[in-house]
Amino acid sequence: MACLFFSLLLSLFVLYSASGEDFSRIYAQGINVTVALGVMWLAANISPLNLERAARPLYVLGLLLLISVALFGTISHGARRWLNLGFMQIQPSELMRIAVPMMLAWYFASREGKPSPSNFVVGGVLLAIPVALIMKQPDLGTSLLITSSGFYVLFLAGLSWRFLLVASISLLALMPVFWTLLHDYQRKRIEILFDPTQDPLGAGYHTIQAIIAIGSGGSAGKGWLNGTQTQLDFLPERTTDFIFAVFSEEFGFLGNMLLLTLFSLIIARGLVIASQAQNTFSRLLAGSITLNFFSYAFVNMGMVSGILPVVGVPLPLISYGGTSLVTLYLGFGILMSIHTHKKLVAT
Amino acid sequence: MVAELKNYIHEQYYFRLRLGVAGLLVLSLFALLASRFYYLQIIQYNHYQTLAENNRISLVPTIPNRGLILDKNGVVLAHNFFVYTLEITPAKVKNLENTITELGQLIEVSTLDKKRFKKFREQSHSFESAPIRTHLNEIEAAKFAVNHYRFPGVEIKSRLFRHYPLGKLGSHMVGYIGRINDKDIENLKEDGVYSNYKGSDHIGKSGLEQFYEQQLHGVTGFQQVEIDADGHAVRVLSSNAPVPGDNLILSADSKLQEIAETAFGERRGAMVAINPKTGEVLTYVSQPTFNPNLFVDGIDTENWKLLNESLDKPLINRPLRGIYPPGSTFKPFVALAGLEAGKRNPPFAIQDPGFFMLPGSRHRYRDWKPSGHGIVDMQRAITISCDTFFYGLAMELGIERLTSFVRHFGFGRRSDIDIKGEIEGLLPTPEWKMRRYKQPWYPGETVIVGIGQGYTLTTPLQLAQATAILANNGVAMKPHLVTKIQNGLTGKQEFIPSVVQDRIELNPDNIEIVKRGMIDVTLPGGTAASVGANSGYSIAAKTGTAQVIGIKQNEKYNEHAINERHRDHALFIAFAPAEDPTIALAVIVENGGHGGSAAGPIARKVMDYYLLGKLPAVEPTIVAKPPPANATGTAITTEEEFHD
Numbered sequence: 006m007a008c009l010f011f012s013l014l015l016s017l018f019v020l021y022s023a024s025g026e027d028f029s030r031i032y033a034q035g036i037n038v039t040v041a042l043g044v045m046w047l048a049a050n051i052s053p054l055n056l057e058r059a060a061r062p063l064y065v066l067g068l069l070l071l072i073s074v075a076l077f078g079t080i081s082h083g084a085r086r087w088l089n090l091g092f093m094q095i096q097p098s099e100l101m102r103i104a105v106p107m108m109l110a111w112y113f114a115s116r117e118g119k120p121s122p123s124n125f126v127v128g129g130v131l132l133a134i135p136v137a138l139i140m141k142q143p144d145l146g147t148s149l150l151i152t153s154s155g156f157y158v159l160f161l162a163g164l165s166w167r168f169l170l171v172a173s174i175s176l177l178a179l180m181p182v183f184w185t186l187l188h189d190y191q192r193k194r195i196e197i198l199f200d201p202t203q204d205p206l207g208a209g210y211h212t213i214q215a216i217i218a219i220g221s222g223g224s225a226g227k228g229w230l231n232g233t234q235t236q237l238d239f240l241p242e243r244t245t246d247f248i249f250a251v252f253s254e255e256f257g258f259l260g261n262m263l264l265l266t267l268f269s270l271i272i273a274r275g276l277v278i279a280s281q282a283q284n285t286f287s288r289l290l291a292g293s294i295t296l297n298f299f300s301y302a303f304v305n306m307g308m309v310s311g312i313l314p315v316v317g318v319p320l321p322l323i324s325y326g327g328t329s330l331v332t333l334y335l336g337f338g339i340l341m342s343i344h345t346h347k348k349l350v351a352t
Numbered sequence: 353m354v355a356e357l358k359n360y361i362h363e364q365y366y367f368r369l370r371l372g373v374a375g376l377l378v379l380s381l382f383a384l385l386a387s388r389f390y391y392l393q394i395i396q397y398n399h400y401q402t403l404a405e406n407n408r409i410s411l412v413p414t415i416p417n418r419g420l421i422l423d424k425n426g427v428v429l430a431h432n433f434f435v436y437t438l439e440i441t442p443a444k445v446k447n448l449e450n451t452i453t454e455l456g457q458l459i460e461v462s463t464l465d466k467k468r469f470k471k472f473r474e475q476s477h478s479f480e481s482a483p484i485r486t487h488l489n490e491i492e493a494a495k496f497a498v499n500h501y502r503f504p505g506v507e508i509k510s511r512l513f514r515h516y517p518l519g520k521l522g523s524h525m526v527g528y529i530g531r532i533n534d535k536d537i538e539n540l541k542e543d544g545v546y547s548n549y550k551g552s553d554h555i556g557k558s559g560l561e562q563f564y565e566q567q568l569h570g571v572t573g574f575q576q577v578e579i580d581a582d583g584h585a586v587r588v589l590s591s592n593a594p595v596p597g598d599n600l601i602l603s604a605d606s607k608l609q610e611i612a613e614t615a616f617g618e619r620r621g622a623m624v625a626i627n628p629k630t631g632e633v634l635t636y637v638s639q640p641t642f643n644p645n646l647f648v649d650g651i652d653t654e655n656w657k658l659l660n661e662s663l664d665k666p667l668i669n670r671p672l673r674g675i676y677p678p679g680s681t682f683k684p685f686v687a688l689a690g691l692e693a694g695k696r697n698p699p700f701a702i703q704d705p706g707f708f709m710l711p712g713s714r715h716r717y718r719d720w721k722p723s724g725h726g727i728v729d730m731q732r733a734i735t736i737s738c739d740t741f742f743y744g745l746a747m748e749l750g751i752e753r754l755t756s757f758v759r760h761f762g763f764g765r766r767s768d769i770d771i772k773g774e775i776e777g778l779l780p781t782p783e784w785k786m787r788r789y790k791q792p793w794y795p796g797e798t799v800i801v802g803i804g805q806g807y808t809l810t811t812p813l814q815l816a817q818a819t820a821i822l823a824n825n826g827v828a829m830k831p832h833l834v835t836k837i838q839n840g841l842t843g844k845q846e847f848i849p850s851v852v853q854d855r856i857e858l859n860p861d862n863i864e865i866v867k868r869g870m871i872d873v874t875l876p877g878g879t880a881a882s883v884g885a886n887s888g889y890s891i892a893a894k895t896g897t898a899q900v901i902g903i904k905q906n907e908k909y910n911e912h913a914i915n916e917r918h919r920d921h922a923l924f925i926a927f928a929p930a931e932d933p934t935i936a937l938a939v940i941v942e943n944g945g946h947g948g949s950a951a952g953p954i955a956r957k958v959m960d961y962y963l964l965g966k967l968p969a970v971e972p973t974i975v976a977k978p979p980p981a982n983a984t985g986t987a988i989t990t991e992e993e994f995h996d
Binding site: 119160217218219220222224257261265268272273276280285292299306307310 | 363364366367368370371374375378379381382384385386388389390392393394396397399400401403404405
């Protein structure tokens with residue numbers, strides 16, 4: 006919990022710098038955080054049992070919403086991701102981040118004994134449907150992250166090592182096929198990863214400027230509000246997906262280590278909660294949520310520091326933005342609930 | 353129940369194993385990130401630090417004020433002033449055509465402006481601004497300022513413009529600046545001074561502006577400016593003030609220059625006057641001149657055509673690059689060569705029949721006076737410009753001895769004056785002819801070199817310098833236009849010392865003979881008697897005529913019958929006061945006819961002002977071009993004046 010709040014505080018400081026000392030941004034994020042904390046508190050008070058019950062309806066609701074997005078969704082930036090409900094815009098893929106692991110956890114918890122290979126096939130299908138819908142939007146980042154969150158459940162549920170081996174080998178073999186399935190801009194992003202200089206003012210600009218920001222931060226950083234890359238607008242999207250570059254520039258290698266440590270502690274705590282959970286559903290869900298948090302952190306930092314392609318993934322706890330924050334805290338709320346209810350279930 | 357519990361424990365063990373694996377994965381991937389950060393922030397820190405600084409800090413050059421050019425009395429010949437310009441940065445404008453059209457509706461933009469803008473754009477980067485209009489007046493500037501918001505990427509700037517207040521006067525001497533082109537950049541890089549030209553867009557192109565470019569330009573200052581990603585300056589981090597260029601102070605006097613140029617009137621030609629004791633150039637005339645202000649901002653095609661295609665060739669720097677046969681003005685130097693070689697020393701004299709013949713040849717080298725001059729000695733030969741006398745002398749000296757002697761007077765080599773582009777002229781030798789024409793040297797060619805004809809070619813500057821060396825008894829002072837360089841910052845003046853280029857060992861008696869002959873030229877009986885009339889000081893001079901087209905044997909030269917441009921060039925050299933000369937000069941009037949009547953009066957006016965401060969009498973009209981049929985006829989009062 007302490008780590009969480011420390012991260013939160015850090016987030017506001019970094020955001021203040023990234024937004025060009027704009028208090029309205031902080032204010033807005035403050036509201037986001039408040040809402041998210043509220044959601045967390047609510048989730049923490051729902052017993053895992055009720056969560057288990059809610060899994061199926063939530064999953065179905067999510068699927069329906071995803072289908073409506075595909076049919077009536079609003080297009081922005083060339084992607085159909087949002088659903089206009091008249092009074093508010095929602096992004097159903099965010100819901101699926103929680104709903105998919107919940108659904109899978111429920112499914113494996115409901116099977117008795119050691120899951121059979123056929124169980125994993127069903128699990129795979131349950132995962133594949135929403136992922137396919139989200140990929141179609143297109144939203145590669147979210148679909149990959151949902152895939153990973155589902156995969157974590159499958160893995161923790163005891164997916165056979167042999168299958169994992171075969172799957173990863175075939176995945177490697179199928180790389181060229183995936184390549185052809187990707188959209189042009191997605192392909193470009195991966196190409197840029199290997200050589201950002203091929204389009205320094207276009208697609209490679211984000212990566213180059215972010216790496217310059219990180220590298221020029223040095224060991225101790227340029228100091229809060231003194232990141233030149235940030236303050237002089239060289240860094241794009243610095244309050245959202247690229248906020249890590251701001252952090253790195255201003256707090257340097259030491260700051261990065263601190264952040265990695267904080268994240269590690271949060272993840273460790275989550276894994277401990279998962280290991281102490283008393284039923285299969287809680288275990289799988291807690292493990293998946295924790296590892297998914299890790300995925301976000303790793304993918305974001307990896308992309309900003311230029312070892313992963315640029316995908317639209319925010320840095321958990323730090324980036325500006327409401328929806329992702331709410332989803333994240335919802336996850337933490339569930340973890341808390343699982344933690345507080347472990348004994349209840351045990352007895 | 354036990355089985356269930358066992359199963360449960362087994363499952364939990366199994367689950368924890370999996371969690372452990374996941375935890376390892378997390379750790380290893382975080383370690384990967386950490387190593388990446390270590391690589392970027394610790395190992396590569398310097399590299400990225402530099403990149404970030406380059407991103408952030410931009411060096412903005414501050415162009416120094418170009419030095420002024422002043423005449424000896426402080427009259428400004430070249431200075432700078434600020435003008436408002438309307439400039440477009442092409443990279444920041446979406447539709448350039450539309451923007452220009454809309455600007456045209458607001459303030460006047462002529463086709464000429466558009467053309468110039470196009471030229472500027474081709475020469476510069478799209479992120480540099482280029483002027484679409486220069487010299488905006490205040491109303492125009494205000495008009496634009498009000499409508500500025502409509503024109504992103506367009507702004508009013510103030511640029512420093514070079515201006516030559518005296519316009520055409522002395523433009524070949526002062527020269528002009530123009531926009532830096534690729535060739536200039538190459539030269540600047542070669543000289544290792546290109547970095548000093550960051551931000552500058554003008555450079556000296558001719559005359560003193562070119563020669564003293566380094567002194568005039570000054571040192572470019574820099575401002576370290578923090579910029580944002582759009583290139584806007586956020587704040588100045590540090591600045592390094594520019595050092596203004598040095599001012600040039602000339603030995604020339606703009607009033608004297610004006611008198612000289614006015615004296616030429618519409619006629620083409622050149623004149624250089626030098627102080628023989630110091631080498632200071634007193635006037636430097638090339639007629640016709642041009643307005644250097646036209647060149648500062650890139651000359652337009654129309655004016656360029658007008659200047660470049662004019663038959664009068666106003667762009668040629670005649671004193672440096674005009675080559676003319678010296679004609680009879682060469683004679684004093686041939687005379688001295690003879691005397692120094694022990695030929696024709698008094699009391700030697702010839703009986704002039706009006707022509708000279710080489711032994712064994714029937715070809716007659718005619719004297720300008722068909723009937724001959726009677727008995728002629730060295731001094732009188734100079735005074736009356738006796739051709740026959742010098743034909744024989746040249747023959748006896750031989751071409752090699754003759755040319756090697758007069759070379760000391762600067763013929764056939766550069767004078768190293770402080771203007772670039774000087775050409776060497778030509779002192780012919782048999783080797784030269786063999787090289788050039790693959791033909792042997794004929795004795796007849798030596799004969800005509802004696803009267804400054806044939807292959808011999810000099811520039812007006814060489815002729816003036818030779819006269820100055822003679823006037824200074826053989827001590828050659830390096831000719832120079834700039835006498836003082838004034839520090840642009842401190843105002844301290846640095847004198848340019850006079851440099852002795854050469855000291856010719858001459859017998860004073862011989863010099864005396866030549867000088868006496870030349871003094872007599874401007875006295876009654878000499879070929880330029882009218883030039884010396886009522887002068888109040890003694891003038892040593894020599895007239896000359898340079899043939900433009902060859903005259904065949906037995907054909908009489910009739911100046912009225914031939915095309916004006918084929919008429920002879922009139923030459924005149926002089927120094928005064930003859931006993932202690934402070935001015936030596938050479939005048940050439942192209943197609944002017946006779947040196948005494950066409951070029952002499954110009955020299956007289958210059959000397960009168962220089963020595964006596966006397967302004968020339970106002971003349972109703974200066975000899976018109978082409979002169980009326982009887983103009984030359986009425987001007988001839990004595991046979992003596994009708995020289996050569």
